[in-house]
Amino acid sequence: MPMSCRPLWIYLNLPNQPERVAHPSNLATPTGIPRRRLSLYYFFYFTLFGTFLPFFGLYMQGLGLNALEIGQVMAALIGTKIIAPYFWGWLADHSGKMMLWIRIAMALATLTAAGLLWAADFWSLLLVVLLFSFFWHGGLPLFEAYTFSQLGTKKVDYGKIRLWGSLGFIAAVLLLGWLFSHWGLAGFPWVILALFLLLSLVTFTLVDQPDSAGQQANTAKTSLWPVLLSPVVLALLTVSFLIQFSHGTYYNFFSIHLSEYGYSTQTIAGLWTLGVVAEIFVFLAMGWLLRHLSIMLLLMCSLGLTLLRWQLSLWGVESLSALLVAQLFHAASFGLYHAVALHLIDSLFNGALRSRGQAVYAATSQGLGGAMGALVAGLTWSIGGALLSYMLSSLAVLLAIIIAWFGLRRLQV
Numbered sequence: 001m002p003m004s005c006r007p008l009w010i011y012l013n014l015p016n017q018p019e020r021v022a023h024p025s026n027l028a029t030p031t032g033i034p035r036r037r038l039s040l041y042y043f044f045y046f047t048l049f050g051t052f053l054p055f056f057g058l059y060m061q062g063l064g065l066n067a068l069e070i071g072q073v074m075a076a077l078i079g080t081k082i083i084a085p086y087f088w089g090w091l092a093d094h095s096g097k098m099m100l101w102i103r104i105a106m107a108l109a110t111l112t113a114a115g116l117l118w119a120a121d122f123w124s125l126l127l128v129v130l131l132f133s134f135f136w137h138g139g140l141p142l143f144e145a146y147t148f149s150q151l152g153t154k155k156v157d158y159g160k161i162r163l164w165g166s167l168g169f170i171a172a173v174l175l176l177g178w179l180f181s182h183w184g185l186a187g188f189p190w191v192i193l194a195l196f197l198l199l200s201l202v203t204f205t206l207v208d209q210p211d212s213a214g215q216q217a218n219t220a221k222t223s224l225w226p227v228l229l230s231p232v233v234l235a236l237l238t239v240s241f242l243i244q245f246s247h248g249t250y251y252n253f254f255s256i257h258l259s260e261y262g263y264s265t266q267t268i269a270g271l272w273t274l275g276v277v278a279e280i281f282v283f284l285a286m287g288w289l290l291r292h293l294s295i296m297l298l299l300m301c302s303l304g305l306t307l308l309r310w311q312l313s314l315w316g317v318e319s320l321s322a323l324l325v326a327q328l329f330h331a332a333s334f335g336l337y338h339a340v341a342l343h344l345i346d347s348l349f350n351g352a353l354r355s356r357g358q359a360v361y362a363a364t365s366q367g368l369g370g371a372m373g374a375l376v377a378g379l380t381w382s383i384g385g386a387l388l389s390y391m392l393s394s395l396a397v398l399l400a401i402i403i404a405w406f407g408l409r410r411l412q413v
Helices: 035-062 067-082 084-095 098-117 122-151 155-183 188-203 213-221 231-246 248-260 265-292 295-315 320-328 330-348 351-407
Strands: none
Touching: 035 067, 035 122, 035 155, 035 188, 035 248, 035 265, 067 084, 067 122, 067 248, 067 351, 084 098, 084 122, 084 351, 098 122, 098 188, 122 155, 122 188, 122 330, 122 351, 155 188, 155 265, 155 330, 231 248, 231 295, 231 330, 231 351, 248 265, 248 295, 248 351, 265 295, 265 320, 265 330, 295 320, 295 330, 295 351, 320 330, 330 351
């Protein structure tokens, strides 16, 4: 039996759990799984990421912010994931109207993102980023749960839908890399606002499937804590935190680092794109990988290659060939790890906890890990530059490898 199909509560030292009830939110719509509309949401969501990650740091640098201030704003951008996912997940689980709350969150994100049009200093940028990111980051964990519920028994097809997010990221990096290199970064806020508007509109094309009254009652009675405090879940969340923390230097200072070594905006955009292209191939192959390889093997491979990636990014910055190899490892450090972790989280948290399970994962890894990674990267970069920052990232991955090896071994088949 493939690992991804095993009921993972057998690893939690908990009593046997009941099989999931096939309530409406677990079923496809009458016309089938809305793959195109699901894919379109991921496309625009990660087009936004493809705009923020490579160019927001450069945009803020152009406004006169220093490395520490850039790190703090980026920490705020990511840090709202600590609270926002669980807040919106709680609303969705207790109301049974997941898509309604996604629509509300994205509409509010669009309205507040308009503040970027006038924010031009550290404090105004910090305020605007805190506002729109609280709504923006509340949507993705809910949408991940919505996607898995729509896929039903075809969860291994998640990668084929999620890869459209990677394509959106690539489209943003390539198109905007060319645009900003020719016209400058003055239009950055307008691009962000337009993308938020498109993302919000997509949510109105998807059907909300409210849970039955019985399911809502079951949700209210289901406690998150027995699952959350189990050894396997704690180990998985800790590893996820460390991996996301290790990406802080890359997400916030990779573009700045390369520009300091004389790489052009288009070359930097191309390197970002290469990483996401590699990620796409992992998502395409994820179904086969989950069916034929153990979950522990996939996990350890992703961690080992992540460690190698940060060392190559540090010591090979003057070699384009070394940077190309390092960017190919994005397939492991993000694509492979993220896909494995999502499958585990979806199995570890049952139907009544689906939204909150995804929210806890997002809050711990992308939220707390991402915010701490950005904040610490800003501090270490201002003190010791790339050397200190990338070495700390490598140390975090090494710790993750140790925890995964000793804390998640029971996940082996």
